[in-house]
Amino acid sequence: MRAKDRYAAIERELRLHGKANVNWLAKALGTSVISIRRDLNVLQERGVAKRIHGGAVFVGDPLRPLSVPHAGPNHSGAEAPSAGVFTERSPKRDDEIIGLIVPGAAYYYAGVIAGAEEMANSLGFRLVLAVSGYSGERERKQVERLIAIGAKGLIIAPSVHASEDGTTYDVLSGLNIPAVLMERNADLQRLDVVYSDHAVGAAEGLKHLADLGHMGAALIAGAHSPTTPGLASGFERAQKWFHPDRCRTFLVPSLVWDEERTKQLHDALDWCLAHGTTAVLVHSDEMALLFAQIALARGLRIPTDLSIVAYDDEIAALADPPLDAVSPPKREVGRQAVKLCAERLEAGTTAAPPRHIGLLPQYIHRRSTAPPQHG
Incomplete structure (x- = not known):
């Protein structure tokens, strides 16, 4: 070039x-x-x-x-x-719209959107983006709007999992155009799904820590994040590699950066120090950076005294020290979701059984993990 x-x-x-x-x-x-x-x-x-x-x-x-x-x-x-x-857009389907609904256009979903756009351009579709802001009511209105402007298919990351509120899922199941879920479970719904396997991603990060010789690990994650159930599942599987009394999950309910969230992270660190837990997996990157700053301010050395793995890998590399991270395949999720939707448009919505396509995250080695210095 x-x-x-x-x-x-x-x-x-x-x-x-x-x-x-x-x-x-x-x-x-x-x-x-x-x-x-x-x-x-x-x-x-x-x-x-x-x-x-x-x-x-x-x-x-x-x-x-x-x-x-x-x-x-x-x-x-x-x-x-x-x-x-x-890749330049093929003009043959430029008037055919695929609608994409995501909770937000920044941070995690920026990569998903980029991947979706790549695939839509390569296949000649016009991708139209809508943002729900984690509002179930708003995302259902966006579904109606996209259909009204002529969308031939929909790709959506609902604001919650179906087990929490199935309303949006019921709407999608009743559509007469292809609908593909992203980064969510479908429970018992017969819908196509493309997702990052966060359970496998969490287990991979924790396996790395166990292989280094850590005897215990903590999971710190947002209580309201749609990613957390998968992480918790992976953490549960991974506890066989550690001493059970040195493992614990901390769910941080606060949705804003305030004194309460900071206190909760201090409490998590106190528990780790009291129980000889020398490794943590933290979602998201922002939470991992704050937790690392708290540990450093209290005189701990990373990774000598405490190993930290971030989950998301959006800004983990900018920490000091740069944080190891588990990186979900965000771009590929967007690409595969558009590809699956396009295949449904070609073959018809009932041509084949719904597919659940799980993509595996990748572990990124940097400088925030090391073997523990003591048992």
């Missing part, structure tokens, strides 16, 4: 998501990290990007045309090659 094609591709990514990571761009564009850094320097000089540690953020005017237009056809008359996420 020529330099000006890379500039255009990187600028589109920055416009879409607000920021981009150097290593991810290098992999997506099939080039070196050094080349991407040079490209970002060029875009910074043009007032499009601002360099930050590990990547860049978009600072240009989103209403202005690209500073470097896409090269289009090359000298042979063929379309200039594109790589990874930057």
Whole structure:
């Protein structure tokens, strides 16, 4: 790929998501990290990007045309090659809409949205995004709105699991267009589902800690997070690798960063110190960063005295020390959900039994875990 094609591709990514990571761009564009850094320097000089540690953020005017237009056809008359996420949209189904409903467009779901857009573009569908804000009533209105504008299929991450409130699930089951769930269980509903297997992800992170020699581990997670049930299931399976009296789950109910949440994390750390528990798995990254800061402020060394694994891997690498993390395959969830929805549109909603596609998270090694210094 020529330099000006890379500039255009990187600028589109920055416009879409607000920021981009150097290593991810290098992999997506099939080039070196050094080349991407040079490209970002060029875009910074043009007032499009601002360099930050590990990547860049978009600072240009989103209403202005690209500073470097896409090269289009090359000298042979063929379309200039594109790589990874930057595949140009096929025009054959541009008027066919797939609706995507997510609780929020930032943090975790930014990656899911990016993957969904990649696949929709490659298949020629128009992806229309709606955000529910974790409101069941709002997400059901978004379903109605997307159908009203002509959506041929729907992909949705409901605000809660079906076991908590099945209303949205009942609506989806009664539709006459394909509906694919993302990152949620379907319970007894006959719906297609694409999800990150958080139970396996949690167990993989805890297996790493057990292999290092830790005799106990704690799980710290948000009480209201849809991810927590899967993590708790994985933690329950993993306790066979530890001493049971050194294992405990801490569910933090507070939804905002306040003194109560900080106190709860201090209480969790107190329990770990009192029971000789030297390892923790923390969801989300923000909670893991705060827990690490609390431990460091109290004189503990990471990972010498305490090993920490974050779950999500959105900002874990920015901690000091950088945190090991379990990274759910967010982009691939979005890609596979669109692919499954498109297959249903091609074959018909009843052509085959519903499928549950579980994708496995990946463990990312950094510098926040080590063998315990004492039993």
